[in-house]
Amino acid sequence: MSPRTISRNQLLQREQELIEIARTLVENQCLTTLTIDKLVAASPYSKGTIYKHFLSKEDLLLAICNTCMQEIKALFIRALKFDGSSREKMVAVIVSYIIWAKLHPSQLFAVLSAHSPSVAARSSDENNAIHQQCEAELMGLMNVEIGKAIESGDFDIPAEMTFEQVTFALWSSTWGSLALIMSKGNSIKLQPMILERESFTNTRLILDGFNWRPLSTDWDYHKTIKKIAEDIFQPEIKALEDKGTPFIFN
Structure with a gap:
């Protein structure tokens, strides 16, 4: 047979x-x-x-990472549909990233681990190609919005910087907050830190530093965050509540 x-x-x-x-x-x-x-x-x-x-455990890990990145991309796309200024849309992206991380805390570190060169070396060409494509698509979404912000007059990109550098500043800041606070364990220094508050503080500092308008002194972004949650991410906010890890607005 x-x-x-x-x-x-x-x-x-x-x-x-x-x-x-x-x-x-x-x-x-x-x-x-x-x-x-x-x-x-x-x-x-x-x-x-x-x-x-899957060729190996590392190949499986990269496949998990790719699936996670596709989910994150879908949330980013929803976030960027928020009816607000270009800076509010950037805040919406950060909201979506935090929501995904809180829904999938352990997988956040799977995504981080998949960036290791040893993972790429022991993974299939197909999964490596998918990973590169996922990263390019996420970067592309942000680059388009940066271009729109420049066109609208909300943002003047520094002459010595590229769109990718601006995106990296936001990404690395949020990623750092998520990774450090979600893995804090019994750390005395990190224990008082609140994931949402610290993430949005870092975002505010970066966007104000770029002079991305309206500045935090000219706009109530706390109200924006609540409106983003109510208008776009209510199912996910409810899922976090059901999970016992509610989104913290203040």
């Missing part, structure tokens, strides 16, 4: 099923303990079948 063949769509569906099982393992257990053997035990598929999809 010849072996059963499955279509490309079926392969992709099975691969996504395995990624979702692995994501659940990461959330319920620990990123550092994720292995192919654990995925085999948690799934209805054999190790041989799983290795048809």
Whole structure:
């Protein structure tokens, strides 16, 4: 009897099923303990079948990261539909990033770990290409909005800077807040820090430093944040409440 063949769509569906099982393992257990053997035990598929999809644990990790980045991109797109100024749209993007991180705290570190050169080296060409494409698409979304802000007169990009540098300043600041505060454990210095407050403080400092208008002295961005949550992200805000980790507005 010849072996059963499955279509490309079926392969992709099975691969996504395995990624979702692995994501659940990461959330319920620990990123550092994720292995192919654990995925085999948690799934209805054999190790041989799983290795048809992922070359290694690192390849699986990169696949998780790529899926997460696609989710983040979808949230960014929703955020940028907010009916407000260009700076309010930037704030909306930060809101969406915080929401995703709070919904998937352990996977935040999966995304971070996937940037390691060792992960790329042990992953498939396909997953590496997808990862690069995801990064380019996220950067592209932000670059378009920076261009619109310049056209509207809200923002004058410094002559020595590129769009990518502006995006990196916002990304690295928010990422740093998320990574440090969400992994603070028993740190005495980090214990008083509030994820939302510190993230928005950093965003305010960067955007005011860029003279991105309206400045925080000229606009109530606390009201903007609440309106973003009410108008765009109410389902996610409700999910955070149900999870016991509500979005903190003050």
